[in-house]
Amino acid sequence: MPERAISESELASAIDHTMLVPTALPEEIDRLCEAADRHQFASVCVLPSYVKQAVERLHHRQPAVSTVIGFPLGAAMPGVKHYEAMTAVEAGATELDVVINLGWLKAGESDRVHAEIAQIVEETGQTIKAILETAVLSEAEKRLAGEICVDAGVAFLKTSTGMRGGATPEDVRLLWQLTQGGVAVKASGGIKTLAQAIALLDAGATRLGTSRGVELIEQLDAATREQL
Numbered sequence: 306m307p308e309r310a311i312s313e314s315e316l317a318s319a320i321d322h323t324m325l326v327p328t329a330l331p332e333e334i335d336r337l338c339e340a341a342d343r344h345q346f347a348s349v350c351v352l353p354s355y356v357k358q359a360v361e362r363l364h365h366r367q368p369a370v371s372t373v374i375g376f377p378l379g380a381a382m383p384g385v386k387h388y389e390a391m392t393a394v395e396a397g398a399t400e401l402d403v404v405i406n407l408g409w410l411k412a413g414e415s416d417r418v419h420a421e422i423a424q425i426v427e428e429t430g431q432t433i434k435a436i437l438e439t440a441v442l443s444e445a446e447k448r449l450a451g452e453i454c455v456d457a458g459v460a461f462l463k464t465s466t467g468m469r470g471g472a473t474p475e476d477v478r479l480l481w482q483l484t485q486g487g488v489a490v491k492a493s494g495g496i497k498t499l500a501q502a503i504a505l506l507d508a509g510a511t512r513l514g515t516s517r518g519v520e521l522i523e524q525l526d527a528a529t530r531e532q533l
Contacts (some may be wrong), residue, residue, distance in 0.1 A: 379404030440470025471495025483508030
């Protein structure tokens with residue numbers, strides 16, 4: 306059982322319902338969108354090639370359409386990431402989850418990390434979530450990455466791609482404390498249970514990136530029935 310009660314609307318409104326596997330089929334994207342609309346999730350997060358389909362499927366409905374930029378490595382040339390971001394926006398994406406260049410960060414090239422993210426923030430004019438990949442960073446690097454991305458104007462600090470480790474309440478808490486709530490925090494990677502989801506929300510996350518959004522709602526429904 307989760308440590309505290311949570312309403313279905315609170316949980317659903319925090320979920321970025323995600324499908325980022327390279328083998329995703331068009332019909333799976335349709336089902337992802339249908340589930341997001343049915344449960345009123347915050348968004349769907351799809352690969353760039355599926356943005357247009359998701360936008361058409363969710364036309365004038367509540368869930369936003371988000372996509373990933375520079376995923377999953379973050380090491381593409383800045384011009385390539387910028388082009389990917391701009392074309393995603395042209396296709397209708399309103400939220401972009403951008404992987405920062407981890408090599409530059411670890412090499413101390415903060416100005417290059419900042420310039421790349423700031424250009425995407427400024428020129429797209431959309432909600433930018435900077436993916437920090439906290440599992441491969443020291444605490445000092447997490448703080449530095451967060452400070453750079455906040456200064457660059459991002460709307461969210463996001464913990465992970467999910468490819469090298471997932472979100473932890475400790476990392477979410479650190480990022481929230483870094484910004485004091487001035488920039489939102491998205492927890493992503495390895496979120497499989499309702500208890501995990503609640504722990505991450507309680508630590509300061511306002512979005513949860515997960516492919517198991519429907520399962521989390523089902524777990525909540527089952528827990529609610531047990532309490533009756």
